[in-house]
Amino acid sequence: MQHDPKIIVALDFPTSAEVIRHAEQLEPSLCRVKVGFESFLHGGPALVDALMELGFEVFLDLKFHDIPNTVAKACAAAANLGVWMINLHAIGGTKMIAAAREAIDAEDHRPYLLAVTVLTSTDQSQHEATGFTNQVAEQVSILAANARQHGADGVVCSAMEAPQLRKEHTDDFLLVTPGIRPAGTDSNDQKRVVTPSQAIANGSSYLVIGRPITTADNPVEVLESIHVTLF
Numbered sequence: 001m002q003h004d005p006k007i008i009v010a011l012d013f014p015t016s017a018e019v020i021r022h023a024e025q026l027e028p029s030l031c032r033v034k035v036g037f038e039s040f041l042h043g044g045p046a047l048v049d050a051l052m053e054l055g056f057e058v059f060l061d062l063k064f065h066d067i068p069n070t071v072a073k074a075c076a077a078a079a080n081l082g083v084w085m086i087n088l089h090a091i092g093g094t095k096m097i098a099a100a101r102e103a104i105d106a107e108d109h110r111p112y113l114l115a116v117t118v119l120t121s122t123d124q125s126q127h128e129a130t131g132f133t134n135q136v137a138e139q140v141s142i143l144a145a146n147a148r149q150h151g152a153d154g155v156v157c158s159a160m161e162a163p164q165l166r167k168e169h170t171d172d173f174l175l176v177t178p179g180i181r182p183a184g185t186d187s188n189d190q191k192r193v194v195t196p197s198q199a200i201a202n203g204s205s206y207l208v209i210g211r212p213i214t215t216a217d218n219p220v221e222v223l224e225s226i227h228v229t230l231f
């Protein structure tokens, strides 16, 4: 079978040393890893390099949102780090997404470009407080369609929205879903949680999982136990 683990472990730690210490407890054949603002602001490109040295493919989760030229330059720089996946906010607009696509396509190494739809922390009342009058689900569909049309390889969304998006898009459009919790584990601050196998059944392509793995006494055991439920 082709090497394509479905789990992306969110390595959200305040120091590079902790990120690396946790990564060393994982297994690249079972997962990719995600580096977000906190870890990247501490460790920068050297941290990304160190994770790739350990054999991991890296999702650089910096959620770019700025004018098209600025985002395009940021995407080119991110692509040059050799990462597997990068992302931007779909709400930044179709021109921004298209500029990002063009910039990535000009690079030798071309990571997947994902567009964040509506953050899973945004509920209907927050959505309306921002000035939107439509439903969150409708907004997710609009942003995903725009993202695809302008060159994104997929979207970050809730696994609860995956069935709807899977009806609207073919399987090659990636759905990357955080808010995943194995049955019986702590939801932490996540509000709308879905189990790993349900997320895959809903049409998710990759599952972002943080604390259920990173706070476990034996992270690789938890990783393995989730991994086997996905096939």
Ligand code: C5P
Pocket: 010, 012, 036, 118, 119, 120, 121, 156, 157, 178, 179, 180, 188, 190, 208, 209, 210, 211, 212
């Ligand atoms: O620990 P936990 O499994 O909740 O980690 C989820 C990860 O996914 C975190 O890094 C969080 O920033 C990220 N994320 C999220 N919801 C989104 C987008 C990203 O939880 N909508």
